Amino acid sequence: MRNRTDIAIGALLVAVLTWAVWEAQGWPARTRFFPLFIGYPMLTMAAVHLAYSLWLGLRSPRPEQKPDTEPETEPETGPPLEPAMVRQRTMEISAWAVIFAVGLWLLGFRVGGIVIPLVFLRFQARETWGTSIFYGFVVYLFFFGGMEMALAFPLPAGRIAYALGLYSFDSYLTDPILNLLR
Amino acid sequence: MLEAFFDGLLRILDQTTFVLMLIGIVLGFVVGILPGIGSAGAVALMLPFIFSMDPVQAFAFLLGMYAVTGTTGDITSILFGVPGEVVSTATIIDGHPMAKKGEAGRALGAALMSSLVGAIVGAFSLAAAIPIVTPLVLSFKSPEFFSLAILGICFLAALSGDNRLKGVLAGGLGLTLSTVGLDYQENIERYTFGLVNLWEGLSLIAASVGLFAIPEIVELWVRGSAIATAKVGKLGGVLQGVKDTFIHIGITVRCSMIGTFFGLVPGVSGALSQWVSYAHAVQSAKDRSGFGKGDVRGVLGPGAANNSGIGAAMIPTIAFGVPGSATTAILLGAFIIQGLEPGPKMLTEHLDLTFSFVWIIVISNIITVGLCLLFLNQLAKITQIRGSLLIPALFMLIYLAGYAHTNSYFAMTTTLAFGVMGVVMVNHGWPRPPLVLGLVLGPLVERNLFISYEIYGLGFLVRPIVMVTFGIALVVLFLPGLQDWMAKRAKPKEDPGAEPD
Numbered sequence: 001m002r003n004r005t006d007i008a009i010g011a012l013l014v015a016v017l018t019w020a021v022w023e024a025q026g027w028p029a030r031t032r033f034f035p036l037f038i039g040y041p042m043l044t045m046a047a048v049h050l051a052y053s054l055w056l057g058l059r060s061p062r063p064e065q066k067p068d069t070e071p072e073t074e075p076e077t078g079p080p081l082e083p084a085m086v087r088q089r090t091m092e093i094s095a096w097a098v099i100f101a102v103g104l105w106l107l108g109f110r111v112g113g114i115v116i117p118l119v120f121l122r123f124q125a126r127e128t129w130g131t132s133i134f135y136g137f138v139v140y141l142f143f144f145g146g147m148e149m150a151l152a153f154p155l156p157a158g159r160i161a162y163a164l165g166l167y168s169f170d171s172y173l174t175d176p177i178l179n180l181l182r
Numbered sequence: 183m184l185e186a187f188f189d190g191l192l193r194i195l196d197q198t199t200f201v202l203m204l205i206g207i208v209l210g211f212v213v214g215i216l217p218g219i220g221s222a223g224a225v226a227l228m229l230p231f232i233f234s235m236d237p238v239q240a241f242a243f244l245l246g247m248y249a250v251t252g253t254t255g256d257i258t259s260i261l262f263g264v265p266g267e268v269v270s271t272a273t274i275i276d277g278h279p280m281a282k283k284g285e286a287g288r289a290l291g292a293a294l295m296s297s298l299v300g301a302i303v304g305a306f307s308l309a310a311a312i313p314i315v316t317p318l319v320l321s322f323k324s325p326e327f328f329s330l331a332i333l334g335i336c337f338l339a340a341l342s343g344d345n346r347l348k349g350v351l352a353g354g355l356g357l358t359l360s361t362v363g364l365d366y367q368e369n370i371e372r373y374t375f376g377l378v379n380l381w382e383g384l385s386l387i388a389a390s391v392g393l394f395a396i397p398e399i400v401e402l403w404v405r406g407s408a409i410a411t412a413k414v415g416k417l418g419g420v421l422q423g424v425k426d427t428f429i430h431i432g433i434t435v436r437c438s439m440i441g442t443f444f445g446l447v448p449g450v451s452g453a454l455s456q457w458v459s460y461a462h463a464v465q466s467a468k469d470r471s472g473f474g475k476g477d478v479r480g481v482l483g484p485g486a487a488n489n490s491g492i493g494a495a496m497i498p499t500i501a502f503g504v505p506g507s508a509t510t511a512i513l514l515g516a517f518i519i520q521g522l523e524p525g526p527k528m529l530t531e532h533l534d535l536t537f538s539f540v541w542i543i544v545i546s547n548i549i550t551v552g553l554c555l556l557f558l559n560q561l562a563k564i565t566q567i568r569g570s571l572l573i574p575a576l577f578m579l580i581y582l583a584g585y586a587h588t589n590s591y592f593a594m595t596t597t598l599a600f601g602v603m604g605v606v607m608v609n610h611g612w613p614r615p616p617l618v619l620g621l622v623l624g625p626l627v628e629r630n631l632f633i634s635y636e637i638y639g640l641g642f643l644v645r646p647i648v649m650v651t652f653g654i655a656l657v658v659l660f661l662p663g664l665q666d667w668m669a670k671r672a673k674p675k676e677d678p679g680a681e682p683d
Contacts, residue, residue, distance in 0.1 A: 009610060027372070028370065033632060034627075035358065035361045038354060045347060045351055081404065089406060092403065093404070097399070097577065101581055101594050101598050109578075120573070120577075139574070
């Protein structure tokens with residue numbers, strides 16, 4: 001399984017680097033100098049890596065490959081998890097990574113900061129309504145108070161507000177506070 | 183030089199800078215104490231906040247955070263046997279048994295005080311190295327800086343376990359990705375797919391955050407429990423631990439020196455220096471019977487080593503632009519964001535800034551140890567926070583980090599894409615630090631390569647320092663493989679019944 005993934009990653013890398021080198025050929029000399037200087041050796045090494053992965057795959061249908069270590073990862077702690085469970089949880093949180101990104105794009109940081117964590121905590125993490133609402137409120141305060149007021153960093157209202165022609169969803173609430181403070 | 187040294191201190195004591203350093207320390211505290219959130223991811227997450235800061239403020243904030251993660255990481259190692267940071271792993275061997283014996287307070291006192299001693303030794307090594315390193319760096323030209331950047335990537339690639347080829351490929355991929363955007367010489371688009379958002383290149387912050395923080399969030403969710411499940415009892419005997427540091431000051435200082443030495447060598451992990459220090463603590467002891475069962479000397483050695491490496495690791499990062507770890511690679515990104523270039527200018531024009539790093543490391547560790555000693559019982563309770571409660575905050579921060587750099591939602595796509603890449607890389611044994619280093623160093627490598635080629639032609643490749651540097655890079659990459667191969671060849675000749683050493 002691991003070897004098949006290695007072959008897939010190797011093939012993808014070869015494809016991407018081949019395209020990168022091919023694309024760079026058409027550029028002026030100065031522009032293509034560095035991409036080609038890096039691209040050719042990388043392509044060669046990616047091809048060697050792919051060939052090695054293929055050779056490992058052909059040599060044994062299920063090679064027992066020693067897991068590669070990554071220096072900066074945490075040592076494993078606690079009881080080991082079932083692979084199916086690991087896959088399921090990885091899929092869940094990956095989906096949430098996309099939901100957070102899309103949600104923030106649609107609702108903006110301030111309103112998205114309340115809604116998305118609330119939905120995540122209540123419906124995915126099974127936290128109580130109280131915790132979820134309080135959490136969303138704290139995130140809102142962080143964006144409104146910390147980012148916009150303290151750091152003077154304007155945060156956009158999101159695509160939905162713009163589509164509706166609104167400056168923001170919550171300006172009717174925040175503007176009086178800002179006026180009061182000014 | 184002495185003037186710059188004290189100027190560095192004065193700049194730290196500026197009110198705003200000091201407050202920012204305190205904020206960094208608090209964040210580093212939390213990051214260090216929470217297993218699963220690495221210092222690299224945390225520093226990457228905080229990058230967008232440094233835009234409005236001046237360089238001293240930015241590094242007071244980031245370096246203050248980084249400098250304390252190792253110190254507080256020891257707390258969970260001792261209390262729960264779960265390392266808060268990778269560099270806190272060796273502390274478990276004797277620290278956790280001490281906690282089990284009811285000496286948690288003593289172990290924590292020893293770990294914290296030895297960390298402080300280590301941090302001071304490491305930071306002043308950085309200060310002492312500057313006069314030695316400066317003439318060397320000033321003699322370097324573009325070819326040497328080009329070769330050093332390649333060496334840095336090779337060092338990080340060499341940490342990729344059994345498959346160094348993956349490390350080199352990751353570094354090369356980082357360099358290739360750094361070419362995305364408008365070519366700075368001809369203003370011609372490279373790999374932009376016609377997207378204006380890519381003209382400025384891939385956002386370094388969005389990429390770093392995605393690459394390091396998203397895999398940590400995934401791991402946090404997959405693990406699916408509170409950070410630490412064990413209950414924390416009342417901690418006593420902290421002062422005895424502090425005294426132990428001075429009773430065994432020889433071990434503490436020697437292990438600090440070991441940590442400093444390992445910190446100086448780019449690519450050598452802080453975790454390794456901890457283990458070597460632990461081994462030294464054991465070997466130098468007359469009575470070794472207590473080690474592994476809760477000997478305070480087994481806590482002092484690793485405690486001192488993990489922090490002394492931080493100051494030392496800044497030397498190659500500042501002087502040559504060769505970071506030794508993922509976190510220093512991201513800190514190198516902070517240099518770029520602040521418009522600073524590692525190398526000669528950091529040791530001449532910005533010398534006071536460089537010396538301010540020494541003071542940041544020392545002061546932040548003094549504050550951290552003081553706070554830890556005061557609030558040890560309360561701090562330990564932080565680890566009871568459920569992982570699920572951290573995840574939404576982390577998601578919001580990573581997307582904010584992506585957005586804040588460019589003021590564009592497009593960077594969030596970059597964050598997500600690099601997050602996917604990070605998860606795949608972690609799951610399939612591809613190292614991430616060389617990739618991010620390639621991305622950070624790409625523009626510098628390209629510029630130095632181009633200047634070298636324009637001035638010297640291909641002759642730049644045979645300049646002595648360049649040849650030596652490339653020689654070291656080849657040794658770093660191929661020597662471990664060669665040793666493995668020779669060991670495998672020698673194996674059948676050995677007695678199969680022999681006990682392994």
